[in-house]
Amino acid sequence: MEKPVLWRVSVIFSGVGLLLTSLILIALPVLITQRLGFAPDTANRLYGYALGVVAGGAIVGGILAGVLAAKLKPQTIPFILIGCAFAVLAGGVALQLLTNPMFIYVVLIAGAGLLVALSTLFQIQLMSYIQLLTPKELVGKVISFVICICMCLLPVGQFIYDFVFEMTGHAAYIPFYVAGATMLAVTLFTRPVFAGIETSIISA
DSSP states (O other): OOOTHHHHHHHHHHHHIIIIIHHHHHHHHHIIIIISOOOHHHHHHHHHHHHHHHHHHHHHHHHHHHHTTTTOOGGGHHHHHHHHHHHHHHHHHHHHHOOOHHHHHHHHHHHHHHHHHHHHHHHHHHHHHHHHHSOGGGHHHHHHHHHHHHHHHHHHHHHHHHHHHHHHTTOTHHHHHHHHHHHHHHHHHHHHHHHHHHHHHHHO
16 A cells, blocks of 8 residues: 555544444434433424534534635644544533533534534545545545445444443443543544645645
8 A cells, every 4th residue: 555544544534423423413312302301392392403503513514614725734633533522522521410401402412513513624624635645546436435434334333322322321421421532542643644644645
C-alpha cells in the first residue's frame, strides 16, 4: 500500500458512525419514549422534535463545511472529534446527574444536534481529503469502498447498542461515557494521522 494513511483515515471515518452516530440513533427513541417517563403522546411529540434537531444539525454541518472550507486544515480534525466526544459525554452527565426529565431531554437533543453537526462537518472534510489522497483513476473505487463500510457498520452499531441499553437498564449513561471516552482516546492516538494528511496531500 503506497498510502497507508488512506486505510487509517477510512477506519477513523467509519469509527465515528459506529461509536457515536449509532448511539444517538438508538438512544433517542429508547430514552425519550421509554426511559424518561413521558406520557406516550408527549414522548412521541418530543421524539419528533428530536429528529428535527438531528436533521437541522446535519444541515448546519453541511453549511459549515462550505463556509469554513478554506479555513479548516487536517490538523483541526481532532478538535472536531473532541467536540463530538463531549457532545456525547454531556448526554451521559445529564442522565446520571439530572432528575428532571425535560432537562435531560433538552441536554440530550442539544448534544445530539451538536454531534450530528460536527460529525457531518468531519465526514465532509475527511471525504475531501480521501479524494485528494487517492490517485485519480481509483477515486471512484475508494470512495465507494469507504461509503460501503460506513453504511455496513452503522446498522451493526445500532444492533450492538440495542443490546447495550437493554443490559444497562436505568444506568443508561454508561454507553454515553464509554463511547465518549473511546472517541477521546481514538482522537489522542490518531493525531499523527491527521498531522500527516497535509504532507501526503502536498507530496501527492
